[in-house]
Amino acid sequence: MQTGLKVTNLCKRFGGIVVADAIDLDVPAGRIVGLIGPNGAGKTSFFNLVSGVVAPDAGRVMLDGEDVTGLKMAERARRGLARTWQNLRLFPSLSVLDNLLIGTRDYPGERLSRLVLQSGRIARDETQDRLKALDVLERIGLAGIAHTDIVNVPYGQQKLIGVARALMNNPRCLLLDEPMAGVEGQAYRTLQSVVRGLAASGVAICVVEHNVAFIRDLCDEGVFMFAGKVLARGDVESLVADPRLTELYFGT
Amino acid sequence: MFSLPILAQILWTSLATSTCFVLFALAFALVLKVNRIFNFAQAAMMTVGFYAAYTVVGLADGPGWLGFLAALLGSVGVAVLLEIFGFRPLRKRRASSMFVFIFALVISELISYVIMLVYGTWPATIFPSLFWPVTLVGPVAVSQWDVPAVVSTIAAIAALFAFLQFSRAGQFMTAVADNPDLAEFYGITKDRIYLITMIVAGLLTGLAMFLYGSRAQVQPMSSIDLLLFAIAATIIGGIGNLGGTAITAVVLGIVQNTSVLFIPSEWQGFLLYVFLFTAIVFFPKGIRLPERRLARSTPTPTINADDSGEA
Amino acid sequence: MEYFYTIVILMALYVILAASFNFVIGYGGLVSIAHPVFYAIGAYASALLARDVGVPVILAIVAGGLIALLASVALALSSLRVSGDYLLIGSIGFQLGTLEVIKNLHWTGGAGGLSNIPSFLTQTLGPQAYVAFAVAVAVCTVLLLRWIAHGPYGRAMSAMRDDELAFAALGRNAMVMKITIFALGSGLAGLAGGIYAHYFRFIAPGQFDLLQSSALLTMVVVGGLRSTWGPIVGAIALEALPQAITFINLPPSVLGPLQGILFTSLVLIFMFVRPQGLIAASARWRGRQEEVRDANRA
Numbered sequence: 120m121q122t123g124l125k126v127t128n129l130c131k132r133f134g135g136i137v138v139a140d141a142i143d144l145d146v147p148a149g150r151i152v153g154l155i156g157p158n159g160a161g162k163t164s165f166f167n168l169v170s171g172v173v174a175p176d177a178g179r180v181m182l183d184g185e186d187v188t189g190l191k192m193a194e195r196a197r198r199g200l201a202r203t204w205q206n207l208r209l210f211p212s213l214s215v216l217d218n219l220l221i222g223t224r225d226y227p228g229e230r231l232s233r234l235v236l237q238s239g240r241i242a243r244d245e246t247q248d249r250l251k252a253l254d255v256l257e258r259i260g261l262a263g264i265a266h267t268d269i270v271n272v273p274y275g276q277q278k279l280i281g282v283a284r285a286l287m288n289n290p291r292c293l294l295l296d297e298p299m300a301g302v303e304g305q306a307y308r309t310l311q312s313v314v315r316g317l318a319a320s321g322v323a324i325c326v327v328e329h330n331v332a333f334i335r336d337l338c339d340e341g342v343f344m345f346a347g348k349v350l351a352r353g354d355v356e357s358l359v360a361d362p363r364l365t366e367l368y369f370g371t
Numbered sequence: 372m373f374s375l376p377i378l379a380q381i382l383w384t385s386l387a388t389s390t391c392f393v394l395f396a397l398a399f400a401l402v403l404k405v406n407r408i409f410n411f412a413q414a415a416m417m418t419v420g421f422y423a424a425y426t427v428v429g430l431a432d433g434p435g436w437l438g439f440l441a442a443l444l445g446s447v448g449v450a451v452l453l454e455i456f457g458f459r460p461l462r463k464r465r466a467s468s469m470f471v472f473i474f475a476l477v478i479s480e481l482i483s484y485v486i487m488l489v490y491g492t493w494p495a496t497i498f499p500s501l502f503w504p505v506t507l508v509g510p511v512a513v514s515q516w517d518v519p520a521v522v523s524t525i526a527a528i529a530a531l532f533a534f535l536q537f538s539r540a541g542q543f544m545t546a547v548a549d550n551p552d553l554a555e556f557y558g559i560t561k562d563r564i565y566l567i568t569m570i571v572a573g574l575l576t577g578l579a580m581f582l583y584g585s586r587a588q589v590q591p592m593s594s595i596d597l598l599l600f601a602i603a604a605t606i607i608g609g610i611g612n613l614g615g616t617a618i619t620a621v622v623l624g625i626v627q628n629t630s631v632l633f634i635p636s637e638w639q640g641f642l643l644y645v646f647l648f649t650a651i652v653f654f655p656k657g658i659r660l661p662e663r664r665l666a667r668s669t670p671t672p673t674i675n676a677d678d679s680g681e682a
Numbered sequence: 683m684e685y686f687y688t689i690v691i692l693m694a695l696y697v698i699l700a701a702s703f704n705f706v707i708g709y710g711g712l713v714s715i716a717h718p719v720f721y722a723i724g725a726y727a728s729a730l731l732a733r734d735v736g737v738p739v740i741l742a743i744v745a746g747g748l749i750a751l752l753a754s755v756a757l758a759l760s761s762l763r764v765s766g767d768y769l770l771i772g773s774i775g776f777q778l779g780t781l782e783v784i785k786n787l788h789w790t791g792g793a794g795g796l797s798n799i800p801s802f803l804t805q806t807l808g809p810q811a812y813v814a815f816a817v818a819v820a821v822c823t824v825l826l827l828r829w830i831a832h833g834p835y836g837r838a839m840s841a842m843r844d845d846e847l848a849f850a851a852l853g854r855n856a857m858v859m860k861i862t863i864f865a866l867g868s869g870l871a872g873l874a875g876g877i878y879a880h881y882f883r884f885i886a887p888g889q890f891d892l893l894q895s896s897a898l899l900t901m902v903v904v905g906g907l908r909s910t911w912g913p914i915v916g917a918i919a920l921e922a923l924p925q926a927i928t929f930i931n932l933p934p935s936v937l938g939p940l941q942g943i944l945f946t947s948l949v950l951i952f953m954f955v956r957p958q959g960l961i962a963a964s965a966r967w968r969g970r971q972e973e974v975r976d977a978n979r980a
Contacts, residue, residue, distance in 0.1 A: 170851060196853030208848035210841040212967050220834075221841045222852045228834025229854060231862045245834055268966050288853065409767065460954070469713040472770060473899060474953060476715065477946045480896050484942035491935060595892070599778070602771055637786055644779030651772050652760045 122148035122183050123323035124200075124292045129168055129178035131347075138164040139175065140347040146292065146323040148183075151314060153338035153355060154327045157368050161347040162327040163205060166294050169325075170202045171195045183291055197224055199291035203281045203298060209269050215280055216265040219252040220245070222287035248287075255283045258316075259309050275306045282310065292323040299330045311337055331359060343367075376510030381629050387517035388586070389624020390524035394579035395597060396604035396620040397531065397613060398572040404611045405548045405568040408468075411475035412453050413601070414594035415482040416573055420446035420580040421589050422486055424497045438497055442584075443577035450573030453478065454566050479595065487591040494588035501586055520582050527578055528617060531571070535613075540567050548611070600627075600643055606650040687809040691881055693921045694816035695874045698823045700901040700913035702870035705827050708908040708963075709836070710863035711843040712766065715895040716757065716773035717871050719780045720750040722890035724872025725879040726790055729799040732880070734789075739802040743876030750872020751865050758864040762857060769864075777895065784887045795886030802880040812881050819877060823870055828910045832970045839863070840967035893942055900945040904952045906959030915960055920945070 124146040131139040138161045146152045154162045168175050171192035180188045187195050201222075209218050220226075227244035228234055234241055256262040259279050264272060272280065278298060285293055298310060314337060318324055328334050334341060334355055341355040343364050350367070351358055358364060395417070402410040423445030428438035457478065461471050503515040535541040546554040547564045555561055583589070583597070604623055608616035623646055630642055703717045728746030731737040737745065761772035785793040803811040830836060838859065842849045846856050879885050897920060905916020924941050932940065952959060 172847070172851070191850075193850045193853050193855055196851060202851060204848065204851075208845050208851075210844040210848070212840045212844050212965060213837065214966070217837055217967065217969070218841075221837060221849070221854070224853055226834070226838065226852075226854060229838060229859070231830070231835060231866065234830070234833065234835050241834060284852070409770070466957075468767065469707065469711070470953065470957070472713055473903065473949070477896065477899065477949045477953075480892065481943060481946035481950065484939040484946065487939035488936065488943065592892070596778070599775060606771070641779065641782050641786070644775050644782065647771070647775035647779070648760070651764065651768050651775075 122291075122321075123150070124169070124325065125179075125181040126169060127179045127181070129165070129180070130176045131164065131168055131173065132176055133164075137347045139168055139178075142178070142347070142349055144325075144342065144349065146325045148291070148321045148323045149318050150340070151318050151324045151326065151338045153334040153341045154325060154344060155329075155331070155334060155341055155358070155368075156344035156350075159346075160344040162344055163296060164347070165344070166202060166296055166325075166327065170200060170294060196288060199224065199288065200294075201285040201288040201290035201292070202294035203285050203296050205296045205300070207277055207281050209277060209281060209284070211270050214266050214268050215256070215261070215272060216249070216252055218269050218280060219255060219284050219287050220248055222284040223248050223251075224288045252283075252287060255286050259283055259313060260305070275302045278302050279306055279310060282313065286313075286317070290322055293317065293325070295324065295326045295328075297327055297329065299328055299333045307333070335359065379509075380511050381632070382625065383511050383513065383517070385625040385628035386621065387514075387520055388628055389621050390520045391579045391583040392597075392600050392604065392624050393617050393620040394524060394527060394575045394582075395601040396608070396616050397528070398575040398579070399598070399601040400605040400608070400610070400613055400616040401531075401575075402568055402572050403605060404613065405544050406458070406565050407551075408458065408471055409475070409602075410453075410572070411472065411598065412449075412457070412478045413572065413576060414479035414598045415453070416446045416449045416576045417580050417594040417597060418479075418482050418486055418591060419449045420573075420577040421497070421584045421594075422490060422495075424581050424584060425490075425495050425589075428497050429495060429499070435498070439578075439581050442581040443574060446577030446580065447570055447573030449482075450569040450576075451566065454569040458565070458569075459562060483591045483594070490591065492590055494590050495584075496588055497581065497584040501588070503586070514586075516582075516586050520586075523578060523582070527575060531575070532613075534571070540564070544568055596640070596643065599647060603643065603646040603650045607646075684809065687813050689921070689925060690813050691816045691877075693918050694813075694820040695878055696897075696901065696917035696921050697820040697914050698874040698877075699871055699898055700905065700917040701820075701824050701827055702867040702874075703898045704902045704905075704907065704913040705831075705870075706864055706867035708902065709831055709839045709843075710860060710867070711839075712758075712860055712864055713770045714773035714864070715770070715892075715899070716754075716777040717868070717898050718890045718892075718894035719777040720754055720868040720871040721875040721878070721894070722781065722784065722885075722887070723753050724750040724875025725885045725890075726784065726796065726875075727872070728876030729796055729879040729885060730790070732800045733796075733798060739800055739880050743802075743873065743880065746876035746879075747869045747873035750875065751869030754868030755861060755865050758861045762860055766860075777892070781887045781890060791886070793887060795884055795888075797884045799879050799883040799885070801883060804881065816877055816881070819873065824910065824914065831908075831910075832968065834969075837967055837969065893938075893945075896942060896945045896949070900949045902959075903949050903957075904959055906961035906963060908963035909959070909961045912959050912961040912963065919960075920948075 126142060126144040129139045129142040142165065154165065156162055167173050169180055171190060175188070178188070179186060182195070182198055182200055185198065187198060187200070190198075210221065213221070227241045227248065253262055253265060256265055259282075261276060261279060261283075264276065269277065269280070278301065282295065282298055295314070299307060302310065311333075314324060314326075326334070326338060338355055340353060341358045342349055343351040343358055345367050351361065351364060395413070399410060399413055402408060402413070420442040424438040424442035427433040427441040428435060457474055458471065461474060505512045505514045507513070535545060543554065543559045543564050544567065546557070546559060547561060551561055600623065601620070604620040605616050607623070608619035627639065627642055630639060634642070699717065699721060706712050706714060706717070724746035727749040728742040731745055732739045732742040757772055757776050758769065761769040784790045790796060803815060831839070838854060842854070842856050842859060850856050901916030901920050902913055904920070905914070906912025923944065927937065927941065927944075
């Protein structure tokens with residue numbers, strides 16, 4: 120069975136603009152694929168199409184051999200498709216820990232009927248999830264701020280928490296939308312090691328990033344997008360060195 | 372039994388009486404399209420417009436044209452106050468749409484209660500009599516109210532569309548409706564445009580209420596019911612689609628009036644709620660007319676249930 | 683003394699209504715003005731079941747709550763399919779439309795109202811028993827809603843209000859949650875309706891109109907959205923106010939609109955001057971303290 124993410128012939132038009140032009144993309148389990156390209160190339164739109172924020176005009180999205188194209192966003196997440204957002208989208212009314220707890224694939228307190236009738240079970244599940252969340256925070260070195268309100272946490276750490284929240288899903292496929300933008304130093308290194316660790320455990324990872332160093336350091340292969348199309352694919356070094364691509368990237 | 376003359380009569384009368392509703396619907400739809408708010412406070416504009424005209428003509432025995440002016444002034448006045456002291460500060464504060472809605476609803480209720488206190492709850496009409504002289508045009512009885520109503524409504528609609536198409540302010544309104552932030556890049560002051568939109572809505576509402584109050588009884592709470600009709604027409608016609616809204620209002624008006632042949636009169640009011648539900652359940656995105664170059668619909672300013680769209 | 687019992691029962695009922703309305707619009711973030719109509723549905727359903735079908739009153743009251751709940755699910759399902767704003771419009775239509783139906787049907791007593799509703803407790807154990815009953819239900823309602831709001835469900839509600847898109851992208855079902863919240867809130871309103879019907883033994887459509895919507899909105903907005911005590915303070919204060927006005931001898935034609943003006947002006951003043959209400963809720967969601975402590979110990 121094909122594992123990982125497989126996108127075939129993905130097409131989408133918005134108004135008069137083609138944001139996805141027959142995109143074919145494979146992200147095998149355990150591989151880290153980097154999406155690069157100038158602004159407006161359709162990278163975030165690609166993520167929106169794969170994660171289910173918008174429905175494509177044509178094409179298919181397969182996750183571990185299962186066709187998820189017709190499924191809503193929430194249903195894809197429940198099958199292990201997790202993502203982060205360019206603009207974070209953390210929950211300002213919650214603490215760091217609570218932000219993570221909401222991200223579990225099966226949230227124990229989601230159904231009111233269960234909450235009332237099986238409150239003991241729910242409490243136990245919550246405790247389990249809490250331990251897991253604290254563990255994830257440990258891994259990224261932020262266990263100390265678990266109970267801090269997310270609005271009081273500096274931006275760089277918020278970005279890491281965004282990734283941590285996606286990890287709570289135990290994802291089979293992870294989409295990272297510009298995880299490094301605005302992040303430096305230790306956070307950078309932490310994120311690198313977290314993503315590598317995930318890939319090693321078999322998660323299919325796709326990263327959109329402008330920080331070429333990050334892509335170079337981390338990704339197994341690169342995909343160059345322009346105007347909704349996949350123009351080139353392959354080794355990150357050779358993509359970056361290709362003069363035609365460089366011209367496209369900086370020309371816009 | 373449904374002979375041609377009777378049908379012609381019903382059609383004519385329905386058309387004439389639907390004029391007010393077309394204007395109510397257009398006013399509501401315009402504010403929704405440009406200012407992106409469900410202006411439930413239009414009920415307040417309608418109430419004040421009517422009672423202003425009623426005071427001048429019905430109570431003070433003034434001439435009709437003065438009453439008309441009073442209706443316009445009253446309606447526009449409320450619209451301006453709403454925008455400057457209500458919607459604008461709430462916008463600056465980035466109030467949630469729930470807050471804005473509660474504000475609009477509560478203002479309408481407040482105005483209704485004040486009017487109730489001042490004028491009492493007895494039904495009132497602008498002119499002393501609801502009955503206008505009738506002349507026969509062929510088999511159809513045309514009342515003296517009908518023709519001015521239809522003519523003024525058509526004139527108002529024509530003026531509105533001309534304004535939107537050809538005047539600078541009107542074009543700005545369309546630009547702001549499509550993309551308010553981009554419009555600001557081009558130097559258009561959003562606040563000014565929002566105010567102009569409210570004024571235009573006030574004019575339409577004032578005219579409509581003057582017409583309505585000349586042929587039907589009005590009570591302090593009537594406007595809310597009338598407004599629901601406008602809302603149903605706006606939804607079915609397609610949010611952002613003024614032409615669709617106008618046509619829908621006419622059709623709904625005809626349907627509601629002809630229903631008197633089929634259902635007992637006390638259930639006629641209930642028909643409105645049936646419209647509203649039909650609109651919400653079956654036509655939430657409006658009936659799609661073929662896309663014309665000029666009539667582009669603006670995106671609904673909400674998050675849709677399938678989690679797509681703008682946050 | 684009778685008068686005192688009536689006031690306390692009314693206050694208890696308004697506490698239930700305000701707390702459940704707060705749950706729907708404050709915690710659920712669902713804008714709806716249809717709360718009084720579910721109060722009405724509960725009242726009418728319970729009254730008719732007890733009076734005309736012979737159902738024991740206590741069961742009739744519960745049934746009234748359930749019927750109101752089912753009606754609310756129908757409304758929410760049809761409107762929320764589209765968007766939250768449509769729920770608002772739908773609720774206005776439903777509120778006004780249902781009352782219109784009640785006014786036109788003869789078996790509901792029409793516009794004149796429904797009388798001879800069977801009594802409960804009052805004749806066997808005295809009005810004090812009914813007061814205890816109403817207050818007990820009010821207390822349970824407040825505690826139940828508080829328990830829900832401070833548990834994992836509350837965490838989810840908070841996140842849903844913050845960012846529904848991100849919420850759904852994590853795998854949460856916002857639609858089901860909204861319908862559940864709406865159903866619970868409306869069901870509780872229906873329950874209150876039944877409790878009202880069997881004490882006052884006369885109900886009429888005019889008692890459940892738009893004035894009630896403004897009153898409830900006032901209680902919740904002025905009391906404090908999303909706080910536990912806010913709706914209680916709002917309910918009690920706003921029940922006390924109109925009672926105070928009735929002591930000034932004014933004709934009903936003045937009293938009615940004056941109450942309306944009072945309610946609506948209060949909401950407006952608070953909205954602009956102190957939008958968080960009398961009892962401001964915390965901006966951050968807080969779980970139950972015992973749970974946090976236990977978890978930290980683990």
